[in-house]
Amino acid sequence: MNSAININVQLTRGSFQLDAELQLPGHGVSVIYGHSGSGKTTLLRCIAGLEKVAGARIQFKNTLWQNDNTFLPTYRRPLAYVFQEASLFDHLTAKKNLEFAIKRAEKNSTDDFDKTVSLLGIEKILNQYPSELSGGERQRVAIARALLVKPSLLLMDEPLASLDYQRKQEILPYLEKLRSELKLPIIYVSHSIDEVARLADHLVVLNQGKVVSSGDIQACLARVDLPINLAEEAGSVISASVVEKDSEWQMAKVHFSGGELWLRDNGATIGQEIRVRILARDISLALSEHKDSSILNILPAEIINTAIDQHRALTLVQLKLGNDLLLARISTRSATHMQLKSGMPVWVQIKSVAIV
Amino acid sequence: MSFFSAGDLQAIWLTLKLASIVTIILLVISTPIAWWLARTQSAWKGCVSALVTLPLVLPPSVLGFYLLVMMGPEGPLGIITRSLGLGTLAFTFNGLVVGSVIYSLPFVVQPIHNAIEALGRRPIEVAATLRAGPWDTFFNVVLPLTKPGFVTAAVLGFAHTVGEFGVVLMIGGNIPGVTQVISVQIYEHVEAMDYLNAHRLAAAMLIFSFVVLLALYTFNKTKKKVNDGPKVLEL
Numbered sequence: 001m002n003s004a005i006n007i008n009v010q011l012t013r014g015s016f017q018l019d020a021e022l023q024l025p026g027h028g029v030s031v032i033y034g035h036s037g038s039g040k041t042t043l044l045r046c047i048a049g050l051e052k053v054a055g056a057r058i059q060f061k062n063t064l065w066q067n068d069n070t071f072l073p074t075y076r077r078p079l080a081y082v083f084q085e086a087s088l089f090d091h092l093t094a095k096k097n098l099e100f101a102i103k104r105a106e107k108n109s110t111d112d113f114d115k116t117v118s119l120l121g122i123e124k125i126l127n128q129y130p131s132e133l134s135g136g137e138r139q140r141v142a143i144a145r146a147l148l149v150k151p152s153l154l155l156m157d158e159p160l161a162s163l164d165y166q167r168k169q170e171i172l173p174y175l176e177k178l179r180s181e182l183k184l185p186i187i188y189v190s191h192s193i194d195e196v197a198r199l200a201d202h203l204v205v206l207n208q209g210k211v212v213s214s215g216d217i218q219a220c221l222a223r224v225d226l227p228i229n230l231a232e233e234a235g236s237v238i239s240a241s242v243v244e245k246d247s248e249w250q251m252a253k254v255h256f257s258g259g260e261l262w263l264r265d266n267g268a269t270i271g272q273e274i275r276v277r278i279l280a281r282d283i284s285l286a287l288s289e290h291k292d293s294s295i296l297n298i299l300p301a302e303i304i305n306t307a308i309d310q311h312r313a314l315t316l317v318q319l320k321l322g323n324d325l326l327l328a329r330i331s332t333r334s335a336t337h338m339q340l341k342s343g344m345p346v347w348v349q350i351k352s353v354a355i356v
Numbered sequence: 357m358s359f360f361s362a363g364d365l366q367a368i369w370l371t372l373k374l375a376s377i378v379t380i381i382l383l384v385i386s387t388p389i390a391w392w393l394a395r396t397q398s399a400w401k402g403c404v405s406a407l408v409t410l411p412l413v414l415p416p417s418v419l420g421f422y423l424l425v426m427m428g429p430e431g432p433l434g435i436i437t438r439s440l441g442l443g444t445l446a447f448t449f450n451g452l453v454v455g456s457v458i459y460s461l462p463f464v465v466q467p468i469h470n471a472i473e474a475l476g477r478r479p480i481e482v483a484a485t486l487r488a489g490p491w492d493t494f495f496n497v498v499l500p501l502t503k504p505g506f507v508t509a510a511v512l513g514f515a516h517t518v519g520e521f522g523v524v525l526m527i528g529g530n531i532p533g534v535t536q537v538i539s540v541q542i543y544e545h546v547e548a549m550d551y552l553n554a555h556r557l558a559a560a561m562l563i564f565s566f567v568v569l570l571a572l573y574t575f576n577k578t579k580k581k582v583n584d585g586p587k588v589l590e591l
Contacts, residue, residue, distance in 0.1 A: 050481050074484035081485035087478060091500045100496070104487035149486050 005030075005153070005185070006059040009046045018042055018209040026061060028201030029179050029186045031217075033193070039209040040189045041084075044157050047187065048081050049074040060153060078106065080146035082156040086138040088130040094141045095126040101149040112148060119181070120144045120174050136167035140174060147182075154178075154186045160195065175199055193233040197221075197277045198356040200237075222325035224307035224316040234316070235279035237356065238324045242268045258321020259299045263353040275356045280316060282352040283328035287338060289347050297350040301326065303342055308332060315340075319348055364557055366533055367541040374449070374537060375517040378456040382464040382513045383506070385457070390468035412462040420526020423455050427527065445527075452528045452535050456517045464513040471505020472498070504576050511572045515565055 005024040011017070018039040024030045032040045045051040047058055049065065049072060058065040060079075065072045080101075088097050102113065117123055120140045130138055139159055146154060159175075160168045172195070178186070179199060190196060196203060196217070203220040205213040213220055222236040240254035245265055252265040254274065261276065268274060289298060301319040309316050315335040317328040326348065340346070360368065393405060411419055426433040427445040433454075434444045445451030479501060483493040499506070521539040528535030530544065538557055545554035 048485060050484070074481070075487050075489050079485065081482075083478070083482065087482045089479060089482070089497060089501070100488075101486050104492075106487070145486070155485075 004061070005047075005187075006057070007043070007047060008057040009043060009053055010055060011042070011046075011051075011053045016209060020206070020209070020211050022204060022211055022214060024187065024204070024214075025185070025202050027183065027185050029188055029199050030202040030204060031196050031200035032187065032189045032204045032206055033191065033196050033200075034206035035191055037208075038206040040191075040206050041157055043206065044081075044155050044187065044189050048079060048155055049077055050081075078150075078152040080149045080151035080154050082139075082143055082146050082154070082159045084158045085162045086130065086135060087142055088133075088138055088145070090130050093127055093129055094122065094133065097130070097141060098126075098145050098148055101145045105148060105150040107150045112150075116144045116147050119147075119177060134167070135163050136170045139163065139167075139171060143171075143174065143178075147178075147184075151184065154184050156186060156188045158189055158191065160192070161190075172198060194356070197235075197237050198275065218325055222318055222327045224305050224318045224327065231310075232281060233279070234327060234329065235277055235282070236325060236327045237275055237277050238326075240274055240276055242270050242272045242274060245270060256321075257323040258301065258326075261299075261350065261353050262296045263355065266355055268355065277354050277356045278326060278350055279352070279354075280327040280329035282350060283319075283326060283330075284349045284351070285317065285328055285330055285334075285338070285340070286347040286349060290349070293349065295349045295351055297353065299348050299350070301346055301348045303340055303344045303346060305342060306335060306340055319346070321348065360556060361553060363532060363536075364538075364541060364553060367536050367538050367557075368560075370449075370533065370535075371518055371537040371539075374452055374456060375514045377453055378460060378517045379464075379510055379514045381453070381457050382460060383510060386461065386464040386468055386509065386513075390465050390472055393465070393469050394472040408465050409462050411459050416459065416520065416522025417526055419459060420455065420523040423451075423458070423523065423527050427451055427454075447527070447529050447531060447535060449534055452524060452537075455523045455527045456520060459520055459523045460513045460516045463516045464509040467505045467508040467512065468502070471502035471508075474505075475501055507575060508572060511568055515568050519561070519565065 004026050005022075007020060007022040007024070009018060009020050016037075016039065020039070020043055032043060034040045042051060046053050046056055052071060055068065057067045060077070064070055065077055088094070089100065092100065098113065098117075117126070120143055122137065122140050122144060125133055125137055125141070130141075133141065143159065160171055163171065176198060178184075179201075188195070188199060200217045203213070203215065203217045204211060205220070213223070217237055238256050238258075240256040240261065242252055243255045243260070244253035245251075245268075246253070250265045251262050252268050254261050254263065254276065256276075263276065289300075299321055301321045303317060304320050304325070305318040307316050308314075309329060313332055314329055315332045317330060317335070317340060319326045319328060328348065358365070389404070389408065393401060393408075424446055425431050427437075428434045429438065429444055434446075437443065437445055442450075445454060475498065479497050480493055483497045488496065519539065520537075521543070524535060524537055524540055525543075528537075528540075530536050530540050536544075538561060542554050542557045542561075545551070545557065
């Protein structure tokens, strides 16, 4: 089990039970997703060693962090942790907070100071105390501090949950930069499907202390037997690259394995790799190619699977376009009339595509 | 001719020496006790809390009496000190130190306990995720963040030791230069109908205590650490 993270934790607290056996990849962002009370923070704390659970087994790459005979204390584990709420040391300025990490990093990280500070855009607030900073600024300093300890694994516990919408939008681009610029594996706990769509490479779904799904983000989100109810948020995420820009109509064309999509140009540059999210409710299906529709994105696809959604009036259809999977939600009545079944070719009409 | 007589000056010096030594000892032993009390889930917590607080509610004469019995040649403490070749502690300066440490313990444990509890687990956990070991965390995170609590503890421990009377009288008696502290000296002056010297010492004590407490409250106010102010009465 090289270059992977193996976790096995069983714990009972009152009526709550956590029973998680997981393998996570040793690279990219693994998001542990679940509703509140699903045990995701507890699981992360176990990985960090902040929670000492008897009988747990945690292995990071080739090092055993915990089993029946071993318990590596948190400060000996090569990790960093970003807590949900501001966790800066109040008696130190932002800069001194960062230096606290640099002094204790195993590898010399002084060279990275400028890089990290500019990555998170905190140059101007370094001499301020935490009480003088906004929630968003504090969290950015906390993320910089976590990076400067030079971790081999970065754990993030809903780092955006305590922030309002605007602060979230302020930090998310920095997190995306982390994902694309650093080779560091990240385990990110979240209950926001938006954050999952934007950040996750690997998705673990936790429900009432049990792992109900663990796998590649695209495959996970495009499952018709979705283990937790995402309701209106159900949809899939695909990777694409920008190939063309239409300045007259302010549109951009992106290419993915299943074809090309037009979407609103939000200032992407040609050649840029992006993620797009397509909600299941924004896809309709047709048996023939409609040329007289307002819908721009009409692509051929093959039905992989269908299933009745939580409400019987709706059916989820999993579609394959090239190597990518999409999820469509249509009425059960239409599905029956159109006699949709696995292996059937259909035309996918996509009403809306969002860059995440 | 100075303001205080030579005997009074000796008593003042002895009192300050006693209070300084006791404060240092108390800070060293109270920190782990307070830390344990703030952290533990143990069933013994209530028992230990009660024991630590006991000197606050007991009449000093009760405390002094038991200490005297224990320090006596046949008492458990006396047997230990005699076997170590130290003789007995009763009516010695060292005996006074032991008695004062016990007598002032709650005044030092309580503010530190409150400060550590108010600090919570989070800063300690954060330090651990930044590779700080337990000692590193204590000196570079816990201590700076709970400083007002420690200052309060030190000041109260010192002031309370300066002000003790009953325990001293029981276990120390009234030996000039050895156990004759200010409070006992005042008692002596009053007994001897020497009100002038009693006034001088008493007024000095009053002003000293007021200034110390005023300085403490001012310090804690500027620190804006409401949690760590003198909370000894909130048991």
